[in-house]
Amino acid sequence: MRNFPVILFLFSMIFLACSPQEKVDLIVYNAQVYTVDSTFSTAQAFAVRDGKFIAIGSDDEIQRKYKAKEKIDADGKAIYPGFYDAHAHLFDEAELMDQVDLNGADSFEEVIQRVKSYQQKNPNKTWLIGGGWDQNRWKDKSFPTKELLDKAFPDIPVYLIRVDYHAAVANSKALEWAKLTNIPIIHGGVVGGSNNTPNGLLIDNAMDLVNKTIPVPSEKEYLRMLKRTQDSLLSVGLTSIVDAGLSKERLNLLKKYYQDGELKFRDYAMILGNPQNISSFIAQGFYETDRLEIKSFKLLADGALGSRGACLLAHYHDAPTHGFLLHSPEEYENMIKAIAASNFQANTHAIGDSANRIILDIYGKYLQPHTDRRWRIEHAQIISPVDFDKFRKFQIIPSVQPTHATSDMYWAKDRLGEERMKGAYAYKHLLKEYGKLALGSDFPVEHFNPMYGFHAAVARVDKKGYPDQGFQIQDAISREDALRGMTIWAAYSCFQEKKRGSIEAGKDADFVILEQDILKTPNEQLRNVKTIRTVIAGETVFNRQQQ
Template sequence: MKRLSGLSLMFAAALCASSAFAADLFIDHVNGYTLDGKGKLQHFEAMLVENGKVVATGSHAALASRAGDARVLDGKGRTLMPGLIDAHGHVMGLGQALRQIDLTPAKSLDAALAIIKKHADAHPESAWLLGRGWNQEIWKLGRFPTAKELDSVVSDRPVWLGRVDGHAGWANSAALKLAGIDKDTPDPSGGRIERDAQGQPTGVLVDAAMKLMAAKVPAPDAQESSRMLDAALAEMARVGMVGVDDAGVTAATVALYKHYADEGKLTARIYAMIGATDADFDLLAKDGPIKGYGNDFLDVRAVKLYSDGALGSRGAAMLAPYSDDPHNHGLLFNTPEQMQAKIGKAIGKGYQVGVHAIGDAANREVLDAYAAVFKQEGGKELRNRIEHAQVVDPEDIPRFVQLGLIASMQPTHATSDMNMAQDRIGKARMRGAYAWRTFLKQGTRIAGGSDFPVESPNPFYGLYSAVTRQDHDGKPPGGWYPQQDMSLPEALRAFTLDAAYASHAETTRGTLEPGKWADFILIDRDIFKDKPARIWSTVVLETWVGGKRVYAKP
């Protein structure tokens, strides 16, 4: 065996071993974990890899004799586990966020304004200042921020900043003027222009109203799009993410992904969900779903639809009014007929459907639409999904089983929303909110994700939130509605095996079983023996995809 130095090993060369148990990479002396196909946790000391796929896992004694001339990665006792899969993220959105103004660190309006001014001063050449991540709930404003407040730091050019959930945007006066938004501009269907007592726009646009501004923002050119993708892939590899379900892509983005796959530049497996059933879908669906493109690095076989907004901006559609805004039910983006037509169109072309639904009214509308489409056209076998399933009427939760739906849920949403969720919907409706245990108990598969860049892409934050239902300071003691928490093996399953199942890939990835891709990570601790409070601070040392190292901690 040709030995290379432990964690400093470079990309494994593809060597064909002469032994009967051909392997080109022998990973030895590891504290290895994987789930099996049934979700049961398994432990191993060594792993054999051939042509990027797992040949076997087991003890050092059992596998050393089978390694032949394979190169050796000495794990030096480090913990090895399957690479994590995010079942709901936005790859280009992450890349864009990494290259623009990031307001997520801001704990107050003043702190946000300071970040914006610093960026503006550093980039005098930028015609527009763009960014995202603000959250008025954390700022304790009791209201949305205003254009005038933005004007106080930048008034010479347009500024447009997305809220942390992506369902509202904050503009300065220059941006409002450029977009032609004034007192006479009507609220678009499915959207809202925040106004003052005189009816003048205050600077925040909610949901569909954001399109009024988006139409004026210059689109990134090809070079910037590549930079955004490079930034996103690097960050995903850094946090141990080996796959993502990209929730809402354009035809141009699919073309970029195919180019990267052709060039061998994708470092994570992307399951792309076409955004809506409009012209881009018609173009992409001409030749049907794309499966396993570029050695299983790209699939385009799903469609992402929207039914409502978000809870933080009170755009999530509720059956009863908001507890803290009794005249507001939120926003449904479609009529029942429109929702059925969109789902039916996608399913009719053989595409899985995932529908964003956060409020209980939105979830019910989507459940009804799926039921109607399945009765008319079939398609239940496509593993259709509800994305978020955040607040569901308890009477509707069993329908996920009846309709064979996957609950694509984001554990960090619960710990981010716990500062306002009960205020929004009241204690009674919390019975069906962020209800992971209720879904698991009835046999529904939960595909774990983050909705990055709405939340951090770090999947260990998701594992931590799923297990503890606490923030990173350990609050509240005992967890927030802890009866809905997950065990660590259940949370791992959500971010591996069941995330793979949600993208029709459970036979090729998600676990380190023989025949599956060797997508794995080495980390700095044994999360199964360490305190749950430390899960979120786990550091990824190396990330490997298809038996090749794509990241090593400097």
């Protein structure tokens, strides 16, 4: 009987060896799997069935227990949960791909030349529309006006949007279409000009005066543009996005495209917050499918720092203005109060320290202690020192975009001065207060490649490696936290952490294989790391080897 334990062990091994293997759809093995679970554990392999992870473990464990229709040898490469962009603008990105790309233009003269080249290639366009100019890049940092546009384009409407989508310049033909012949009083916006004559510059709410006259693409055209954008997103490992503020018309288009199976990435779509939409969508209730969720509102508190529309507590360091709110505090309170009485999530764009304070305080008024509402501040860009603890006190999620710091660092101090810069782009401070950060890109304001955001978050330098020691390097975050911010924490910010955001049994089998391990790759190489394969619900939706 002394040999009984040995006999029992051998019998068990024989039984296991003879046990039939479970059938699964996919096995991935020979990998460095970063699960991003609660312990940040790693593994070698996993099995997928019916679009879900069902087991994670060693190569031996997974291949001994499961038999798959498809197997992927990862060749030792690093695998991560599918990347999640926590703040993006899908339709704007799709439209920009069909418009004049003005990003990186070093003068307004270069802007005009790009528009001319575009017109030559697209002679049938009835409007010339572009986006991406930034006067802060130019030797003359003045805002552009219509004069040069009128000389170059006297007979066709031209409308060019600033990189932040909070300002635009239009020529006289476009103003004529909009019947904008004088300078109206616009709450939350500015029509530039003098002597009651518009000069073509439009900031924030004033942009709507021309926007509403621009022809809208057809349903078929939008689908073409969105599918092209989808290809780009999948090619960099994005499997989920937060679509930050959509009209009813665009939400209806998304519903149709997803119902028809035309789109594959997952979209957490925020409803553009205004009194009419809030009332209407609350009455309708949540819309939720496997790929599309509509259960939150996005409000806009102020404009952007680069166009001096961000609402500051004190005047700009380089101009005698405080910026402005896009609506009155009373209007924000009424909208937030209505959302608080529903199950919907509230998310608010706030850039300036005044806008952030106003929204944080209104949030705090309606957030009950110990409730799990997960209301968000989008951008949280400039925070007064006395307001940081409100993110912890009221349990408000900071949703930030690391590349904004490295794009704005050249001129942000001009806008804010030395003292206010201490509370600007303070991602580590925000992380310390709340305990999580939702990371996004704000595309097309910034590039959609998540490697750019990861690099900016951990190194605080731009694509050229500037500055040497990093921009306000004290607010860099660790690589592990940056990865959490673009996976599990982004999912958490959308109430999805139980179904995606990490590689764990029972969750959606969304993952990405990269050519290099971003937790170990030197900073200067991070932006160039390529996606090898992107998988959503166990289906390969991008494979670089097949391109």
